[in-house]
Every structure is written in C-alpha cells, then in structure tokens.
Amino acid sequence: MARAMTRHSEAQSIPVSFTLNGRLHEIEVEPHELLLDVVRDQLGLTGAKRSCDVEVCGACTLLVDGRPVSACTTLAFEVRGRSVLTIEGLAEDGKLHPLQQAFIEHGGFQCGFCTPGMILAAKALLDENPNPSEAELKHFMHGNICRCTGYKKIIESIMAAAKKMRVKA
Amino acid sequence: MLRRFRLEEPQSVAEVSELLGRFGESAKVYAGGTELLLAMKEGLVQYERLVNVKNVTGLNEITVTDGSVTIGALCTHHQLETSAALTEKLPALKKLEQNVANVRVRQVGTIGGNLCFAEPHADPGTLLIALGAKLITEKSSSKREIAAEDFFVDAYETALEADEVLTKIQVPVPAANGRSAYLKFGYLERPSVGVAIAFNLAVGCAGPAPRRVAEAEALLEGKSKDEAERNLAQAGAVAGRAAQAISDLHGSQEYKEHIVGVLLKRAFQRALS
Ligand SMILES: Cc1cc2nc3c(=O)[nH]c(=O)nc-3n(C[C@H](O)[C@H](O)[C@H](O)COP(=O)(O)OP(=O)(O)OC[C@H]3O[C@@H](n4cnc5c(N)ncnc54)[C@H](O)[C@@H]3O)c2cc1C
Ligand code: FES
Ligand code: FES
Numbered sequence: 001m002a003r004a005m006t007r008h009s010e011a012q013s014i015p016v017s018f019t020l021n022g023r024l025h026e027i028e029v030e031p032h033e034l035l036l037d038v039v040r041d042q043l044g045l046t047g048a049k050r051s052c053d054v055e056v057c058g059a060c061t062l063l064v065d066g067r068p069v070s071a072c073t074t075l076a077f078e079v080r081g082r083s084v085l086t087i088e089g090l091a092e093d094g095k096l097h098p099l100q101q102a103f104i105e106h107g108g109f110q111c112g113f114c115t116p117g118m119i120l121a122a123k124a125l126l127d128e129n130p131n132p133s134e135a136e137l138k139h140f141m142h143g144n145i146c147r148c149t150g151y152k153k154i155i156e157s158i159m160a161a162a163k164k165m166r167v168k169a
Numbered sequence: 170m171l172r173r174f175r176l177e178e179p180q181s182v183a184e185v186s187e188l189l190g191r192f193g194e195s196a197k198v199y200a201g202g203t204e205l206l207l208a209m210k211e212g213l214v215q216y217e218r219l220v221n222v223k224n225v226t227g228l229n230e231i232t233v234t235d236g237s238v239t240i241g242a243l244c245t246h247h248q249l250e251t252s253a254a255l256t257e258k259l260p261a262l263k264k265l266e267q268n269v270a271n272v273r274v275r276q277v278g279t280i281g282g283n284l285c286f287a288e289p290h291a292d293p294g295t296l297l298i299a300l301g302a303k304l305i306t307e308k309s310s311s312k313r314e315i316a317a318e319d320f321f322v323d324a325y326e327t328a329l330e331a332d333e334v335l336t337k338i339q340v341p342v343p344a345a346n347g348r349s350a351y352l353k354f355g356y357l358e359r360p361s362v363g364v365a366i367a368f369n370l371a372v373g374c375a376g377p378a379p380r381r382v383a384e385a386e387a388l389l390e391g392k393s394k395d396e397a398e399r400n401l402a403q404a405g406a407v408a409g410r411a412a413q414a415i416s417d418l419h420g421s422q423e424y425k426e427h428i429v430g431v432l433l434k435r436a437f438q439r440a441l442s
Contacts, residue, residue: 033171
C-alpha cells in the first residue's frame with residue numbers, strides 16, 4: 001500500500017505542443033489535468049464554463065480541430081498536435097464573427113452562461129453544413145442547454161448567421 | 170476533480186494486454202474516456218494507471234468484406250454516423266449512431282468503450298445482438314470471438330477478462346437492405362427502452378443488460394405476414410418479460426414492458442417496409 005501511494009503521487013509530466021486560437025503553445029501537463037482547467041486557470045481564457053461537469057450541458061464546449069468536445073471531461077494531453085478554438089479566438093481583427101453578431105442582434109442570449117458553448121457548437125455545425133434545416137440544427141445543438149432563452153432566439157440567431165455567412169462565401 | 174494517475178501509451182494490443190496483466194485492478198483501458206473519466210471524477214472507481222489505447226494502429230477502421238462489415242473498437246460514434254459503408258450496408262446501425270448521446274460525446278466516445286462499459290442504458294449492444302455480431306477480443310498471445318448475445322453478463326459486467334482487449338466487431342450484413350430496425354424511447358439523457366429486429370430480436374435498456382429473445386423470434390420467424398402480425402402482441406409481451414425491466418427513474422417495470430411491446434410492433438413494421 002505504501003509503495004502504491006508513493007508511486008501514485010509521483011508527478012508525470014507530458015509535453016503538449018498545440019495551437020490555441022491560432023497561436024502555438026508549448027506547455028507541460030499531468031495526465032489527470034482536464035482541458036477546461038488548463039484553458040481557464042493556466043491560460044486565463046475563461047469563456048468556456050464548467051456547469052454540469054458530466055458532458056450533458058455544453059457550457060464547456062471547445063472546438064478541437066474544428067469539432068466540439070466537452071472540455072470538462074477531456075484530458076488536456078489529448079490536444080497534443082491539435083488546434084483548439086475557444087470563444088476568445090473567434091473574433092478576427094477586433095471584428096465579431098457573424099455568429100456573435102447575430103446572437104447580439106437577435107437576442108440569442110440573456111445571462112450568457114451557455115453562449116460561448118452555443119456559438120462554438122453552432123460554428124462547428126455551419127462549417128460542415130452551411131445551410132442546415134431547422135431539424136438538422138436542433139439535432140446538432142441538442143446537447144447545448146440554455147436555461148434562459150427558451151431556444152427560439154438561439155435558433156433564429158444561428159439561422160440568421162448562416163444566411164449572412166452564405167452570402168459572404 | 171480527477172485524482173492523479175499515471176498514463177501508459179502502448180503501441181500494440183499485446184503491450185496493452187501485458188500492462189493490464191501486470192498491473193491488474195490498478196490499471197484500466199482508456200479510450201475516449203467519456204464514461205471512464207466521469208466515473209473517476211465521481212470517485213466511483215479509482216485507478217493508478219490508465220492505458221491509452223488510441224495509439225494502437227488498425228483499430229479505428231471500418232472494412233467491408235463479402236457478407237460483413239468489420240468495425241474497429243476504437244471507431245468513434247462520429248466516425249460511424251458518417252461512414253459511407255454503414256449507410257450502404259448497415260443503415261439501422263448508422264441511424265442508431267446518429268442518435269447516441271450528443272455531438273460532443275459522439276466525437277470522442279468509441280463503440281468499443283460503449284460495449285465494454287456495458288452501461289444498461291446504451292443502444293449499440295441491442296442492435297448488435299439482433300444483427301448476430303461477433304466481438305473479437307485479444308490478449309498478449311491469444312484471440313477469441315464472443316457472440317454479441319454472450320458478451321453482456323450484467324449491468325457494467327461483460328465476458329471480457331481483465332487483460333483482454335476488444336479489438337473488432339464483425340457485423341453480418343442483412344440480405345436485403347432495410348431488413349433491420351432499431352427503435353428506442355426515452356425522455357431522460359439516455360434511452361429508457363430499446364428494441365431491435367434483424368436476424369434476431371433483442372431488447373435493451375429496460376433491464377440490466379441487452380438480451381436476445383428467441384421465444385419472441387419463434388412467433389414471428391418464417392410466418393406469413395398476416396400470421397406474424399397476429400402474433401405481434403404476444404411477441405411483445407414475451408419480449409417485455411425477457412427485458413427483465415426494473416422500476417427506476419425511467420419508469421415502472423410495467424410501463425417499460427408496455428413500451429417494449431409498442432416498439433417491437435413498430436420495429437417489425439419498419440423492418441418490413
Ligand atoms: C452524456 C452522455 C450521454 C450518453 N448517451 C448515450 C446514448 O444515448 N446511447 C448510448 O448508447 N450511449 C450513450 N452514452 C455512452 C457513450 O456511448 C459512451 O460514453 C462511449 O461510447 C464510451 O466510449 P469511450 O471510448 O469514451 O469509453 P471509455 O470511457 O474510454 O471506456 C469505457 C470503459 O470501457 C473500457 N474499454 C474501452 N475500450 C475498450 C477496449 N477496446 N477493450 C477493452 N476495454 C475497453 C474502459 O476500460 C472503460 O472501463 C452517453 C454518454 C454520455 C456521457
Ligand atoms: S460542463 Fe462540460 S458539458 Fe456541462
Ligand atoms: S443565456 Fe442563460 S443559460 Fe443560456
């Protein structure tokens with residue numbers, strides 16, 4: 001038992017080289033460290049939120065290589081060699097992303113707690129399907145929970161952003 | 170919060186098995202981590218070591234041979250829901266995969282992890298039993314095949330030995346397209362009842378583990394359409410009992426048995442259509 005405990009507390013360090021919001025980062029993490037804690041507490045990006053902590057609500061959503069993951073239940077070392085996008089990296093040259101703009105214009109948020117995750121999930125959806133039907137949108141977004149808006153305004157916001165992005169493209 | 174553990178990153182199945190054998194109960198396979206990390210965060214299980222199997226090559230492929238589709242245990246739900254091979258050969262499994270959990274869990278969660286965790290409220294096991302799938306498992310120096318219907322022992326309990334790794338799932342392709350169906354029902358995060366019809370008939374989620382219901386198959390198989398339809402209610406009742414439904418948050422035992430009957434009827438009609 002004593003031996004097991006010593007072994008247990010020996011720290012193992014894993015070098016992680018990854019891109020965060022377009023910039024290369026080289027950090028070291030222990031195997032048990034969670035991506036959400038590393039991004040919020042070590043790298044100071046607090047847009048992603050911890051809420052349910054069990055992969056249900058989507059408040060902690062980050063995009064890894066463009067796809068949504070629950071950062072609350074992702075081990076930080078998993079982003080080795082990958083590209084991570086947080087809500088802080090979405091605006092370009094001080095200009096809000098069409099999704100961010102649409103959420104403001106269409107009242108897509110109230111308290112805003114779910115919003116970073118909502119917008120990142122919506123980005124992943126529109127990147128793979130620029131013209132989703134409402135059913136497709138609901139299916140993709142059903143794992144992002146909002147306690148305030150009743151979803152109607154969120155759907156309107158995403159649909160409006162999709163339209164703008166299609167015109168631009 | 171996760172407690173500290175060590176990470177092993179072997180490159181082959183033999184090494185994975187060797188590590189599991191060497192460290193026994195203090196080590197566990199880690200694939201997508203969507204179940205394992207939750208259980209560890211809750212403090213329900215603790216391991217000194219996790220063995221990351223994602224560097225083992227050849228376990229995340231989907232290959233089509235004559236009459237079957239072979240799915241690597243490390244294939245994620247997302248890979249399966251977007252697989253052209255599944256669209257063509259196993260549409261019922263593809264549809265099932267599109268409706269597992271949410272987009273983030275599908276992104277990293279693997280089919281192997283789903284089967285090996287044997288959480289009662291899971292979808293794939295039920296359909297794989299109905300399809301007569303075989304689970305291929307390996308140890309350092311041996312390999313065996315386990316029929317899907319023999320794999321699930323109880324809630325969170327499988328036929329897998331401690332140093333055994335699930336490597337592949339071999340699924341026979343039903344002769345005519347569309348001759349299989351999986352239907353589920355539920356209003357909580359995970360499904361409450363699942364029913365599948367293909368070569369076999371299987372029920373899941375309602376009780377501790379998915380089960381084949383041969384007695385209900387006998388009421389439908391080789392019968393004329395009219396006769397089978399007359400027998401549907403009885404088959405549903407038999408399947409309801411075989412589900413070993415338990416009363417819990419998802420509903421009472423009677424309620425789940427009733428839903429099994431309803432889903433069976435609909436699955437039968439869908440499989441025929
Ligand atoms: C919020 C949420 C909702 C969900 N909803 C559904 C649903 O609707 N339907 C459904 O079917 N499932 C559902 N699931 C379960 C989901 O499908 C599983 O979490 C996922 O597939 C597990 O895969 P993983 O790779 O993450 O497994 P891990 O968490 O990595 O592993 C799970 C277990 O399997 C073992 N293991 C993994 N791979 C192997 C292998 N190759 N050989 C031997 N042992 C192995 C591990 O040691 C561990 O004990 C849900 C999960 C969550 C978190
Ligand atoms: S906090 Fe991660 S999904 Fe809810
Ligand atoms: S805006 Fe408050 S939770 Fe969505």
